Amino acid sequence: MSLQLADLMECFEGMIPATMTTASAEGIPNISNVSKVDYVDPTHVAVSRQFFRKSMKNLAENPQAVVLVTEPSTNKNFKLHLRLSRTETDGPIFEQMRNRIDAIASLTGMEGVFKLEAAYVFRVESVEEVAGALADGA
Secondary structure, three states, X not given: OOOOHHHHHHHHHOOOOEEEEEEOOOOOEEEXXXXXXXXXXXXXXXXXXXXXXHHHHHHHHOOEEEEEEEEOOOOEEEEEEEEEEEEEOOOHHHHHHHXXXXXXXXXXXXXXXXXXXXXXXXXXXXXXXXXXXXXXOO
């Protein structure tokens, strides 16, 4: 059975930060923590952009990324293989994400620091469950 984004809705609630890996045109990787990954539709997710200077450069050179999300109730990890579709700085996807980032900032005392600059909208090329320390109960 192939995993679908709809199977991972709990991962997009924002309980556990995600990790995004990008690579330069030369293949040099960069790993960043991501505050929020949102479900957009059955084939797209949006990733919050707050502090991603290196990731921004990498995505301009190479529009692929891998995002690791975790399901809070089971601690299962899932790897999303992504291709950048567009960057949004306004509109419904951006506004919904901004409201959630503002709430996270308020809860963590990071108002004014934690500010959404853009929402990267990615096409999901594949989804896979991966074994890891959290999933194994370690």
